[in-house]
Amino acid sequence: MGDEFVWRERIEGPLQLVIRYIGGDLVLEGNQADELLISGEGAQIERRAADQLMLECDSDCHVRVPRKLSVHVSDTAGDLRATELLSALSVAHCQADLTVRNLNAPLQVQFVAADARIAEVNGNVQIGTVGADLTLRDINGEVSVDQVGADLEIKRVSGNCAVRFVGADASLKEIRGALHLDRVGADAVLTDVLGNCQIKHIGADLILDLPFIEGNSYYFGAVSADVLAKVRGGSALKLSVPHRTEKILNVRGVRLEHASEIDTIYVGECSQSCPEVQIGAIGGELQLISHGKGFSSTFEFSMPENLGEIISSQISQQLSRLEQTLSRQAERIMQRTKERAKGNARSSRAWMRPEADFAPPPRPPHPSRPPRPESPAVTEAERMAILRMVEEHKITIEEAERLLAALEGR
Structure with missing residues (x-):
């Protein structure tokens, strides 16, 4: 994308730029000056009204947006990247990735086909559909999202x-x-949410690291797998869960009241304004832990205690399979070598047979030589040394095959 601008205009008052279609990537960059600059091969710009400009471009396009110009993007075939804009931005359709950073105004997005990364927005953010991952960080306002196809952060x-x-x-x-x-659809991790919390359905694990503020309510309708809640020191908490849920309560000052359908767990000194947590259904187990027994992520939450043994076993299995593969390949190489040697011997005898009638009388046979001792097989230490060299990427598997074949034939 070049820097030769095909359109320059000084913007005196409020104006809207409507970008109808961009055939490639679109870059919107804030301009501290009051000048609108547009670059892009084949870009077409026209004024539809006193306060509106229309832009179309079949290739990549770069727009430097002044302070008093708001932007609406109807459709872009490639990526859309907007940085340091000072006026409102709205996007109807982005067919690739969307990146917005340092926007000093509200943001509205209807559809993004791939990933969306939005950071440092001074205003409300409204998102319709994001086909893949959505990341929102440092938003000074409220956030509304309809649906995200993959992960949400x-x-x-x-x-x-x-x-x-x-x-x-x-x-x-x-x-x-x-x-x-x-x-x-999968795991939900909540950390330092200061207001009320409500999640109707969680497809896997629920992890809570919340301050559980007095007067707040926390409702989780159904959790398909496990629930892990970290209780901070001095917190008071009332937790209601299904009676049949397996409960692991590793928190001091906990009191459990059983009932036929719902069990109530009290942590600390609860009053009428004590924060209340309700969980309608739990497919796995419930764990309460104190703040000192921390966790860092969902990976740590699901990490088995014998992880070291599992990894060691997997490595041993992979080494065993590699050793078996190398052994089989070495045997095949040796077998092909023997077959070629036998074939050469047969060809030599067949070539010499027509000359047998003209050959001189046979001489008395010489005493036979003692047989040559067989070559020692590859030792286990040599085989392991070759495997280590393959693991450390010092040699390739093909080089290991040749080395094994050479050792077999020594």
Whole structure:
């Protein structure tokens, strides 16, 4: 994308730029000056009204956007990257990745086919559909998301967050307002959410690292797998879970009241304004741990205690398979070598047979030589040394085959 601008215009008052279609990638870059600059091969610009410009371009396009110009993007075939804009941005359709950074105005996005990464927005953010991953960070406003096809990460939001659907994992951290989420396809991790929390359905694990503020309510309708909640020192908490749920309570000052359908767990000194957590269904087990017994991620949550043994066993199996493969390949090489040697001997005898009638009388046979001792097989130490060289990428498997063949034939 070149820097030869095909359109220059000084913007005196509020104006909207409508980008109807971009055939390649679109870059929107804030301009501290009051001048609109547009570059792109074949770019077509026309003024539809006193306060509106229209832009189309079949290739990549670069627009430097002044302070008083808002932008609406109808459709872009490639990536869209917007940085340091000072006015509102709206995007109807982006067929690839969307990146927005340092936007000093609200943001509206209807559809992104691939990933969307949005950071440092001073205003509300409204997102329709994101086909893959969505990352939202440092939003000074409220966040609304309809659906995300893969993972969702939200971190550092000053207002409320409302999300309808997440196809995979959801990581929600440092949200100063309330959180409402309808459905998460896999794991949900909540960290430092200061407002009320509600998630209707979680497809896998639920991990809570929350301050559990007095007067707040926390509702989780159904959790398909395990629930892990970290209780911070001095916190008071009332937790209601199904009676049949397996409970592991590693927290001091905990009290459990059984009932036929719902069990209630009290942590600390609870009053009428004590924060209340309700979980409608749990497919796995419930664990309560103190703040000192931390966890860092969903990977650590699901990590088995015998992980070292599992890894060691897997490595041993892979080495064994590699050793067997090398051994079989060495045997095949030796077998092909023997077959070629036998074939050469037969060809030599067949070539000499027609001359047998003209040959001189045979001489008395010489005493036969003692047989040559067989070559020693490859030792286990040599084989392991070759395997280590393959593991350390010092030699390739093909070089290992040749080395084994040479050792077999020594």
